[in-house]
Amino acid sequence: MSLKKALALIVIILIIDQVSKIYIKTHFILHESVDVFSWFKIYFIENDGMAWGTKLSDFSSFISDRTAKVSLTLFRVVAIFGIGYWLYDATKKQTSRILILAISLIFAGALGNIIDSVFYGVFFNDSMGQVAAFLPDSGGYDTWLHGRVVDMLYFPLFEVDLPEWFPFYAGKRFNFFEPVFNIADVAISTGFVMLIVFNKQAFPSKK
Structure with missing residues (x-):
């Protein structure tokens, strides 16, 4: 799979x-x-952190939510350069098609969510109680690097009341599948699943 095809898929x-x-x-x-x-x-929900709304500040009381948000966004930006180089190197060496496809999906998904985190706070006003406007005269809902990721795909396949003897969630209502996600998340998840399921094809052993 050539770099041009990989870039076309990413776009x-x-x-x-x-x-x-x-x-x-x-x-x-x-x-x-x-x-x-x-x-x-x-x-429609907005995610201010990582997967399932987890924030870096949830793991440490010494870091504020805003500092954690900037740190997470900058980490994603650095990571995308690493993934981009991995993709370039994989296409240059003409490695497995599965590997190049998986990296392309992960890169596209990561970049899609980075765009939200970097720009959306400036490009849109708040969505709470109103439909947001693009580039409003009054300005965005936050500053650069403080944007929230937009999620919208929700699959509540079924709900069930768990019995009292059930560990950890005794007597609670269980919803499957609860997380709300977006197209970028689908691309990232698909890429990682491909690397796991087709591991031998993605990373063939050298004879």
Whole structure:
């Protein structure tokens, strides 16, 4: 798989990801949802941290939420350069097609979420109680590097009340699948799953 094909795939994923996020941001109020099927909803939320809303400040009381947000965004920016070099090196060495495809998906997804984190705080106003505007005259809801990632894909496949004897979640209502995500997250997850499932094809042993 050539570098041009990999870049074309990345551009396509980025366009789909950003168009979907901008549409949701400019047409939905925060926490608004639309039922597509009984098991699939468009549900607009914003993620200020990592996966499932986890923040660096959750692990340390010595770092503020804003400092943690900037640190996380800068780490993502540095990481994307590393992934980009990995992709360039993999195509240059004509490694496994599976490996190049997986790296391309991870790169596209990571870059898609980085765009939200770096720019959305300046490009949009707040979505709480209103539909956000793009480049509003009053300014964005925050500063550079403090943007929140837009999520909207929600698959509540089923809910069940757990029995009292069930460990950790006794008597609670369990929702599967609870996390809300976006196209970029799908690309990242798919790339990692490919590396795990097709590990031998992605990293063939040298004879």
